[in-house]
Amino acid sequence: MSAVVSGATDGPGGGEEELHRLAVATLDANWEHDHTVPSRTLYPHQWSWDSAFIAVGLAHVRPARAWRELASLFRAQWADGRVPHIVFNPRLPVGAYFPGPEFWGSARADGAPAAPTSGLIQPPVHALAAWLAYGAAPSEAALAALRRLYPRLVAQQRYLATRRDVGGDGLACVVHPWESGLDNSPAWDAPMDAVPGDPAVMRAYRRHDTAHVHAAHRPTDLDYARYVAIVASYREHGYRDDGLARWHPFLVECPLFNAAAGAAEHALARIAPLVGGDPGPHRERAARITEALVLRLYDPGTGTFQPRDLRTGRLVPARTVLGLAPLILPDLPAAQVDAVVAEACSARFGLARRMDRPLPSYDRTAPDFEPLRYWRGPSWMNVNWLVRYGLLTHDRADLAAGLRRSMVGLVATAGCHEYFHPDTGAGLGSPSFGWTASLLLDLLAEEREPAGTG
Template sequence: MATLRRLALATLDGNWEHDHTVPSRTLYPHQWSWDSAFIAIGLAHVRPDRAWRELRTLFAAQWADGRVPHIVFNPALRVGSYFPGPEFWDSAVADAAPAAATSGLVQPPVHALAAWLVHRRAPSEASVRELRWLYPRLVAQQRYLTGQRDVGGAGLAAIVHPWESGLDNSPAWDAPMAAVPANADVMRAYRRHDTVHADAAHRPTDLDYARYVAIVAAYRGHAYTDAGLAGRHPFLVECPLVNAALGAAEHALARIAVVVGADPGPHQDRAARITRALVDRLQDPVTGAFHPRDLRTDQLIPARTVLGLMPLILPDLSTRQAEAVVAEACSARFGLAARMDRPLPSHDRTAPDFEPLRYWRGPSWMNTNWLLWRGLRTHERPDLAAGLRESMLELAATAGCHEYFHPDTGAGLGSPAFSWTASLLLDALAEE
């Protein structure tokens, strides 16, 4: 265990960039939103001052409308060193954008949970000051997602791009993406950065990227405004992960509110409303499994992916609802058990489109397994939580702090020194 701890700490120290941590030195040289939240959780065990600085740096780039951009660009890097870079996003076209160059999208709002866990791990007068600074910004983030992004009108946040889910090329997005007009030839105008550092067979395809570019162009063309999304935007989905994180954030904010002298009641009420809406809108009444809802068709997307397991992080799921998620996780699709060789894959391994090497279409990822691990403990399944934790530790011990992993062999894929893998490894190690 000491060896794993040293590996994780060395990875985080190697990726520290004066006021934030890059996900990796090769594939991702800027600051990413939900990466920084996960990174802060691990840093709380070893570098709590850095954990708070990580969150402060990210929220210093928050937009005036409350959105937290999914990328904050490092101005010291040369133009063209990453695609899609700041010149592609052109965030200055938006009135709400900050002075810093950012993207115009968001990622799952796991930041309030991260802030609470950092404080709980190392409570101090300094951490209370940090919570006081973050609290109104976290509230603004929630207000943006439950307000301007409530396209479906039921109290859930809609994502406007697959990148906002964090699971970029998940099979969950195949059907709504197929309706996005794009030609793979459009990518000839760009130089992809990811395939320089990783095998193209492990990454999203050029056609995927052509559609990603088309969706961003549509959003950027309206200066990243959300008014009228339902009538004009080519991709609109209610995602189980994003909305489970939204509900979990309200639970965390209720705890933070007590510390900073605010009223926790409104957060508790909003958390309950989000959970009810998520169950009403995204849970299949027949199977009990959770699915994204395509707002363009108003239909649940049938793919069974790890996204559907993420509502387990919500403490106010009923016993019946939680048991349905656990049953899905324990099925042959994902393989959760009290004793297991590997963490869960990102997609149904029994599906014909399961791809064990391609990004979010099959490989195992530390962050989604960590979220499931938290959910299992929340819903009092210590047996399954222990089995999942052991498989996560064994994976890192065998392959190191890779970005993602082959779900069968455990071989490391993507970046070989990935920050959130290292950080969440530290958190799992701390629960000895």
């Protein structure tokens, strides 16, 4: 793969121009009247953090469309401020995707929007995406769009801080593995073991993912049975967050999710002066989130961040790419920066100190590492992009450059796939995947100082 990587990144023309055209064509093909579907084959609706990542790349080539992407997502924001992880396209027939709107029943929940949605959320990368989109193509129209979006982004952050701080120590908890974005990560194995599940339950449903992708590459039926059980618990309580600690079976503080929340406050501190807001409260909240992350989720023994299972009070021992995500915080203390960079460069995730292979989603040296199965080993463009952003934020440009080469090399090798084999670069999951194309465009764009620094 290294030869392909080298050929793809020798200069601004040639291979990179061809990749640029591929990425733009992928996004254009996935555009759906006011948003971009992640893929035409497997994900026919709008996904929350997909749209955020997609807006980052669209800003370089279709800036007006980037703002339509974010605006369409936030039109489905709930009254309590949550941004649902799926907004369903009502034009599609019932049964076009599982779990579809009939499974979620959002119309029966207080404060849900008119549009059918899920009741869950995803990592709040949207404020960072909005700030980067504005920085990529500033204009009066972009500023007007940012001004309209700002109060919705603030409401999203308020929801996390007030409704989801179940532990009471300043971090938001996720109530389902899907909310982390890393659906079947080994990080969730221990918390999921406490969730009752019977694979036979899935006989009542039709999974669409395994019709498009080999079952060996996807979560198991037991995983899905437990996913369904967790949703059923939340749905039966009207997707309310009061009293979660008393009755909900899955409550975890996730390092990536909370790092995204902290990065969002840093981004909002940058946005606020442009739209007539006060940056001070955002800076204060960002500092509190970073402090809580270090206090609650950093493990000095392993030198990485790990999720905390609120049901047991214990850190989850699995070493996953989630633990590298706090690098995106510009105020992460130097000791933690150094430790996380060392983890990223270790045999578990990187190669020596050059970052010339893409980061896997799970420890390469673990006995249960699975390089083909979804979040249990493969490389994903979005989390690699986040870690690269963090490396740039903390002045590790040499490592960021190596990671960029490896990420561009993935697409040069296999196209805009959903995820990739972390060693061979083979494309896995859905082809023509939205955030892969979009974040490739961001990598191919002219280098700029990360907006989250300072």
